[in-house]
Amino acid sequence: MQDKYFDEDEICSNFCFDGEFLDLHQSNHGHINNTYVIDFQKDGAIKRYILQEINTNVFKNPDQLMENIENVTKYLEGIIAADGGDVLRETLRVHRTVDGKPYYIDSNGRYWRVYNFITDSYTCQCIDCPKTFYNAAKAFGKFQRMLADYPCSTLHETIPNFHNTVSRFKDLKEAVKNDLSGRASLVRDEIEFAFARENEVGVLVDLLQKGELPLRVTHNDTKLNNVMFDNKTGKGICVIDLDTVMPGLSLYDFGDSIRFGANVAAEDEKDLSKVKLSLELYEQYTKGYLCAAGESLTQLEIELLPFSAKLMTYECGIRFLGDYLNGDVYFRTDYPEHNLVRCRTQFKLVEEIEKKFDKMIDITKECVQ
Numbered sequence: 001m002q003d004k005y006f007d008e009d010e011i012c013s014n015f016c017f018d019g020e021f022l023d024l025h026q027s028n029h030g031h032i033n034n035t036y037v038i039d040f041q042k043d044g045a046i047k048r049y050i051l052q053e054i055n056t057n058v059f060k061n062p063d064q065l066m067e068n069i070e071n072v073t074k075y076l077e078g079i080i081a082a083d084g085g086d087v088l089r090e091t092l093r094v095h096r097t098v099d100g101k102p103y104y105i106d107s108n109g110r111y112w113r114v115y116n117f118i119t120d121s122y123t124c125q126c127i128d129c130p131k132t133f134y135n136a137a138k139a140f141g142k143f144q145r146m147l148a149d150y151p152c153s154t155l156h157e158t159i160p161n162f163h164n165t166v167s168r169f170k171d172l173k174e175a176v177k178n179d180l181s182g183r184a185s186l187v188r189d190e191i192e193f194a195f196a197r198e199n200e201v202g203v204l205v206d207l208l209q210k211g212e213l214p215l216r217v218t219h220n221d222t223k224l225n226n227v228m229f230d231n232k233t234g235k236g237i238c239v240i241d242l243d244t245v246m247p248g249l250s251l252y253d254f255g256d257s258i259r260f261g262a263n264v265a266a267e268d269e270k271d272l273s274k275v276k277l278s279l280e281l282y283e284q285y286t287k288g289y290l291c292a293a294g295e296s297l298t299q300l301e302i303e304l305l306p307f308s309a310k311l312m313t314y315e316c317g318i319r320f321l322g323d324y325l326n327g328d329v330y331f332r333t334d335y336p337e338h339n340l341v342r343c344r345t346q347f348k349l350v351e352e353i354e355k356k357f358d359k360m361i362d363i364t365k366e367c368v369q
Contacts, residue, residue, distance in 0.1 A: 006053075006108065008024055010106055011038075011112060012038075014098055014104045015096075015097055015104065016096065016097070017038075017040050017047075017095075018040060019041050019042030020040060020041050020042070021038075021039075022041050022046070023038075023039045024036055024039070024051070025037055033052050033055050034052065034053040034055075035053075036051040037050065037051075037117065038050075038051045038114075048119075049095065049114050049115065049117055050116070050117055051112060051113075051114055052114075052115065053110055054103060054113060056111055058159075059243060061156070062103055064156035064158065065158050066103055066113065067156065068155050068242070068246060069094060069245065070094050070102055072147065072150070072155075072217065072242060072245050073091050073092050073093060073242070076146055076147070077091055080146075088116055088119075089118055089120075089121070089237055090237055092115045092238070092240060092242060093115060094113065094114070095114040095115065095116070118228045118238050118240070120231045120232070121228040121229060121230055121237060122228070122231060123224075123225045123226075123227070124224050124227075124229065127224060127261055130280055131234070132224070132229075133224070133261050133262075133281050133284050133288070134287060135227075135229065135288065136224050136236050136261070136285070137284070137285040137286070137287070137288030137289040137292070138235070138289070138291060139237070139239055140219065140253060140254075140257060140289060141288060141289040141290065141291065141293035142236075142292040143219060143239045144253065144293050144296060144297075145294050147216070148296035155247050156246065158246050159244060162244065162248070163220060163248055163249070163312070163315065164205060165201045165204070165311060165314070165315045166201050166205050168201075168318055168319060168322075169201040171318075171319075171322050172325075174322075175321075175325040176325060179325060180325065180326050181325055181326060181327040181328075183324060183325055187324065187340065190340070190347065194318050197350075200314070201311075201314075203307065203311065204251055204252075204304070204311065207300070208249060212300060213300060213301065213304075214301075215248070215249070216248065216250050217245060217246075218246065218248035218253050219239060219242070220248060220253065221243075221244050221256075222253045222254075222257040223257075223260050223261075224260065224261055226240050227240070249301075250293075251301060251307075251311075252308070254305055254308050254309070255305075255307075255308030255309045255310075255312030255313070256312045256316075257285060258282060258308075258312070259312045261281060262277055262281040262309070263275060263276070263278075264277075264281075265345065267342060267345060268338060268341050268345060269341075270341050272345065272348045275345055275352065276352060277356055279363065282360055283363045283367070286363060286367045290368060302364065303364075306357060306364055309353055309360070310354065313349050313353060314346070314347075314350050316346050317342075317343050317347045317350065320340070320343035320346060321340075324339035
């Protein structure tokens with residue numbers, strides 16, 4: 001096992017595990033929480049759980065975080081059961097401690113939680129074929145549909161203004177003004193690119209405030225590796241990593257998926273000539289998402305799907321740029337220009353979307369028919 005820095009006996013004795021402890025090993029591709037698979041044996045059968053340390057540097061209120069997750073997953077269980085589905089494979093379930101709490105604080109002050117292990121499934125770190133992206137879209141679309149009637153106003157905002165592009169743009173202007181890293185003179189073109197699109201940053205927020213877009217339960221981290229795929233069928237069966245589930249716009253989730261998945265290059269590709277928006281991947285995701293989301297979306301939400309891809313890509317770009325100007329204090333970097341490279345990749349993708357925007361509108365209309 002890698003990076004073990006906790007007492008497994010302490011953990012095992014404070015959760016209601018079923019059986020005799022066998023093994024524990026680290027298994028995570030994420031950047032926020034440390035995740036482990038923990039095995040128990042009972043009557044000759046192996047039962048697995050997911051053990052995860054909550055990163056309280058990012059999520060400073062674990063009570064609100066876990067309240068969100070428990071309430072949403074219990075709601076999903078009810079929907080899935082009513083549809084005749086498998087609640088142990090199609091949603092996460094929080095396993096409480098022996099004291100009945102949703103997490104345990106160990107002797108070192110670290111916060112731990114336990115989920116069910118999704119059996120006979122796998123995750124993908126990259127899109128190996130358009131069908132994979134389509135299946136991911138169906139999973140996220142179904143997630144949105146099942147939660148369409150959930151009272152989202154009862155959820156806590158785990159990270160304030162996470163996808164509030166107006167707030168993100170204000171942060172960028174502050175970063176440019178302060179220039180804490182002394183790098184502003186090196187990125188004049190990038191700053192100009194960002195400021196030239198200032199008139200678009202408030203489009204979705206304004207529509208929400210006017211009541212023209214509905215507030216919904218949103219995942220807010222709709223990357224490919226947050227879907228569990230069935231080993232046999234390849235279909236998306238469960239949406240995971242629910243830490244950022246909170247009130248928001250469905251367009252945040254859709255747009256961020258396109259930003260991440262329809263770009264044929266890596267998020268930090270230095271050769272910008274490789275950064276392209278795949279219209280085929282956009283079409284596959286849009287088809288899958290709308291097919292699964294069904295009639296839960298409004299006409300305006302559907303019309304704004306192409307714009308959401310542009311806005312979420314732009315927002316990500318200005319966040320990378322702002323962090324570069326602030327001295328790389330938020331995103332983990334591998335070299336001094338890493339955030340700048342990421343910013344340029346996102347801005348190039350924004351240009352790609354702008355060039356292909358009319359085609360994206362046409363594809364969206366065709367997917368509705």
